[in-house]
Structure formats: C-alpha cells, structure tokens
Amino acid sequence: MKIQFEREKCQGHNRCYMLAGELFDVDDEGxxxxxxxGTVPEELERKAQLAADNCPEFAITLVTx
Amino acid sequence: MTAPARPxxxxxxxDFDHTHPDYAAAAPEIWNELREECPVAHTERFGGAxxxxxxxxxxxxxxxxxxxxxxxxxVSDFRGFIDAPVGYAPPITSDPPFHQEAxxxxxxxxxxxxxxALEPYTREFCAGLMNDLLANNPSELDAATDYAQxxxxxVIAHMLGVPPEEGDRFRVFIHRILEAPGQxxxxxxxxxxxxxxxxxxxxxRVDPKDDLISYLLxxxxxxxxxxAEHIVGTCALLLLAGIDTTWSAIGASIWHLATHPADRQRLxxxxxxxxxxxxxxxxxYAPVTMARLxxxxxxxxxxxxxxxxxxxxxxxxxxxxxxxxxRADEVIIDRxxxxxxxxxxxxxxxxxxxxxxxELTVALEEWLRRVGEFExxxxxxVRWSTGQVRGPRELPIRIxxxxxxxxxxxxxxxx
Numbered sequence: 001m002k003i004q005f006e007r008e009k010c011q012g013h014n015r016c017y018m019l020a021g022e023l024f025d026v027d028d029e030g031x032x033x034x035x036x037x038g039t040v041p042e043e044l045e046r047k048a049q050l051a052a053d054n055c056p057e058f059a060i061t062l063v064t065x
Numbered sequence: 066m067t068a069p070a071r072p073x074x075x076x077x078x079x080d081f082d083h084t085h086p087d088y089a090a091a092a093p094e095i096w097n098e099l100r101e102e103c104p105v106a107h108t109e110r111f112g113g114a115x116x117x118x119x120x121x122x123x124x125x126x127x128x129x130x131x132x133x134x135x136x137x138x139x140v141s142d143f144r145g146f147i148d149a150p151v152g153y154a155p156p157i158t159s160d161p162p163f164h165q166e167a168x169x170x171x172x173x174x175x176x177x178x179x180x181x182a183l184e185p186y187t188r189e190f191c192a193g194l195m196n197d198l199l200a201n202n203p204s205e206l207d208a209a210t211d212y213a214q215x216x217x218x219x220v221i222a223h224m225l226g227v228p229p230e231e232g233d234r235f236r237v238f239i240h241r242i243l244e245a246p247g248q249x250x251x252x253x254x255x256x257x258x259x260x261x262x263x264x265x266x267x268x269x270r271v272d273p274k275d276d277l278i279s280y281l282l283x284x285x286x287x288x289x290x291x292x293a294e295h296i297v298g299t300c301a302l303l304l305l306a307g308i309d310t311t312w313s314a315i316g317a318s319i320w321h322l323a324t325h326p327a328d329r330q331r332l333x334x335x336x337x338x339x340x341x342x343x344x345x346x347x348x349x350y351a352p353v354t355m356a357r358l359x360x361x362x363x364x365x366x367x368x369x370x371x372x373x374x375x376x377x378x379x380x381x382x383x384x385x386x387x388x389x390x391x392r393a394d395e396v397i398i399d400r401x402x403x404x405x406x407x408x409x410x411x412x413x414x415x416x417x418x419x420x421x422x423x424e425l426t427v428a429l430e431e432w433l434r435r436v437g438e439f440e441x442x443x444x445x446x447v448r449w450s451t452g453q454v455r456g457p458r459e460l461p462i463r464i465x466x467x468x469x470x471x472x473x474x475x476x477x478x479x480x
Binding site: 011012013014015017018019026028029030050053054055056057058 | 169172173175176177178340344401402403404405406408410411412414418419422
C-alpha cells in the first residue's frame with residue numbers, strides 16, 4: 001500500500017497527523033508532510049485508511065499494488 | 066426577561082430565519098426537510114440570503130473565493146463592510162491574496178505541536194473546576210454555565226498572556242461582549258477590552274514573555290512589524306471566534322452523553338474511543354455556520370445568486386447530509402469514516418481547530434473522570450442558542466452517580 005497526498009489540497013485540518021502520526025508529520029504552519037514517500041508498512045495499513053477516510057479535503061488516496 | 070414570542074416561520078424554503086427560536090430548537094429537522102424539497106433555501110430577510118444544506122453545495126462555496134467574499138461572515142441587515150482583501154478582522158474577513166499572509170502569521174501558534182503544549186494547563190484548569198463544582202456534593206449543576214463556558218475563556222486568556230491574577234477582570238470583558246452586548250450602559254474607556262489589550266501589548270513590548278502577544282510583536286506583515294491596532298484586532302478576533310464556539314461544542318457533547326446513557330457507558334468503559342467520539346460530536350453538533358457575500362453573480366443548485374446576497378455556509382447541515390455520510394442522522398461514537406466540516410473547508414479552515422479539539426477532549430475526559438451516570442435535570446431548562454453559533458446555553462444536569470474510576474472523591478463517601 002502507498003499513500004498519495006495532494007499537498008495543494010491540504011488546508012491543515014491535521015486529521016491525518018492525529019490519526020496516523022507514523023505516516024504523516026506536520027510543518028510549522030500545520031500543513032501535512034508525508035513521511036517515507038508514502039510507503040505504508042503492513043502494520044500501519046489501518047492507520048493509513050483512517051487518514052484517508054477522515055481528510056475533509058479529500059487530499060489523501062491509497063494505492064494498493 | 067423573556068422576549069415576546071415571534072411569529073412562527075411558515076415556509077422555511079422561501080422565508081427562512083436562522084435567528085428564530087424555532088431554528089435553534091429544531092435545526093436538524095429543518096435541514097432534513099429542506100434537503101428533500103429545496104436544498105438551497107432563500108429568504109428576503111437580511112436584504113436577501115441563501116441557505117444551502119447539501120454537503121456538495123456547501124463544499125463548493127467554501128472552496129470558491131472567486132464568486133464569494135469573506136469580507137463579512139455574520140449575516141445582518143448591514144452591508145457597508147470594509148472591503149476585501151483585508152476586511153475589518155483579518156484573516157477571517159480577508160480574501161486572497163492578503164488572506165494568506167495574514168493567516169500565515171497565526172498558523173504556527175495554532176499548530177498541533179503548539180497546542181499540545183497547552184494541554185497540561187487546560188487539564189489542570191478543568192480538573193480544578195470539576196473539583197470546585199463537586200465540592201459541596203450538588204445533585205444538579207449547569208454543564209453549560211458552570212463548566213463548559215469557562216474553559217475556552219481561561220485557555221485563550223492564558224494563551225494570549227493575561228496574568229492569572231487579572232483573569233476575573235478579563236472574564237468581565239468577555240461576558241460583556243458575548244452575553245450582554247450594548248446592555249451594560251456606558252463604560253469608562255480604561256475599563257474596556259481594547260484598552261486592556263493595548264496596555265498588555267505595551268507591557269509585552271518592554272518585557273516579552275512566552276505568549277501569543279509577545280510572539281505577534283516579533284512578526285512582520287508585508288515587511289513591517291505589526292501595529293498595536295493589528296494585534297488588538299487579532300486578539301479580539303481570537304476571543305470572539307474561540308469562545309462561544311468551543312463552549313457550544315463542549316456543552317452539546319455533554320448534552321448528548323446526558324441523553325444517550327449507552328454512549329456514556331461505552332466511553333467510560335472504552336476511553337480509547339474518545340478521539341473518535343469527539344469527531345462524531347463535532348460532526349453531529351457542529352456549532353458554527355459561517356457566511357459569505359456574493360461578489361460575482363453565480364448559480365448554486367439551480368439558484369441564481371446576485372452580488373451582495375448573503376450565503377449561509379451551514380457546516381452543521383452539510384455534516385448531516387446522507388449523500389456524504391453513512392447513517393448521517395445517527396450519532397455513532399466510533400465512526401471511522403468522518404470527513405466532517407465542523408471547522409469549515411478551504412482556505413478559511415478554522416485556525417483554532419486543534420485548540421478547540423484539545424479543549425473539547427480534555428473537558429470531556431475530566432468530566433467523565435469525575436461524573437458517572439448523569440441526565441438532563443429538566444428538558445424545558447435546556448436552551449439552545451440562536452443564530453450562527455449553535456450550542457446549549459443552559460444545560461441543567463442531574464448527577465446520578467460519581468465515576469467509579471475516582472471513587473476517593475465521590476460526594477457519596479464524604480456524606
């Protein structure tokens with residue numbers, strides 16, 4: 001599983017960072033930063049799903065290989 | 066004093082009035098009916114206003130800064146606002162491109178990491194407040210006026226840098242602005258909020274501390290340091306935007322738990338669900354409806370909107386749209402898919418959202434840590450606010466038992 005994050009859609013709601021801090025960081029202004037180029041280890045797949053399902057701006061999508 | 070009863074609204078689709086007590090009492094039912102019959106309601110009141118209730122329409126307007134301006138965000142009969150892009154209370158009343166610059170100044174102070182640093186203070190305050198409230202083993206208390214109301218005022222005062230010993234004086238200013246505007250008679254200038262803030266700013270200029278006012282004094286906009294006027298305006302905005310909104314969210318969440326004992330029990334048994342419950346309360350009881358003015362003619366949901374029409378951005382209505390949310394009318398405290406709009410969407414996303422979330426979470430944790438079973442003491446005593454911020458202003462609660470996790474402090478034992 002890989003995360004695709006559209007930075008230009010992010011408005012700093014911080015839902016991804018709160019739900020999946022292992023996969024997202026935030027910058028000083030509170031905008032999301034994707035960690036590890038979006039690679040999702042198997043044990044974090046549920047958290048990746050939560051991040052995608054709770055982004056109010058639809059900025060996060062998941063791609064499964 | 067009770068105001069005389071206002072005539073009922075016969076036609077919510079063509080003559081709505083969001084300031085009417087019937088709207089305060091039954092807004093979710095009104096949105097549901099409108100969604101079925103006329104998803105963009107209209108009124109000639111306020112000089113012409115629209116009320117879209119579908120998620121798709123609310124989201125589209127929130128993202129559209131071409132046809133809608135933020136120069137005014139509270140619907141009234143008045144239209145002579147200071148023009149965008151700056152507006153009278155930047156950045157909430159600003160449009161691009163100025164908006165981004167004014168907002169960027171404030172963002173670092175409200176990032177999740179900055180807000181996390183305020184949590185211990187908030188927790189200590191909430192715990193102390195609960196201690197005081199429960200000290201005499203009351204069987205009833207008002208969760209809105211005795212508890213929820215005090216939390217955001219205290220936290221924002223702390224954040225701005227108001228010294229603790231001046232907290233009482235500060236609360237008087239807030240009370241005057243939020244609850245009794247224009248009702249307190251003439252006030253000496255040195256006894257006003259703006260005079261007080263001015264004085265605090267001058268103190269921090271000489272003797273900076275680790276607070277928001279000191280931080281704002283170090284920032285620049287368009288290459289120049291902020292003026293004292295700008296800082297006073299910003300502080301006033303943060304106070305007005307951060308207090309009755311968060312108060313409403315805390316009160317509505319406690320009201321839900323008082324009226325849904327199974328959800329309350331579940332949170333007592335499974336505290337790890339709280340982060341999901343908090344988001345669900347924000348979805349179902351979103352306090353804030355913003356507004357825009359139409360700046361270029363545009364059509365939304367087949368309705369022609371003309372320049373200077375108001376548009377209410379009902380985030381609470383969008384949050385209950387079944388097109389966007391599964392089982393939209395049910396409160397599901399472990400809902401895992403929840404893209405709610407309680408804090409808005411787009412460039413004006415509530416800058417205090419992390420702060421509000423933290424306050425709501427801590428307020429509920431400290432309430433649940435002390436109180437076990439509780440219920441609404443008197444249904445007719447619950448009063449929801451009218452207008453664009455929705456929440457219980459009076460919420461009489463009867464305490465049925467204290468929480469088992471904190472039995473050392475139950476009033477039962479001390480009796």
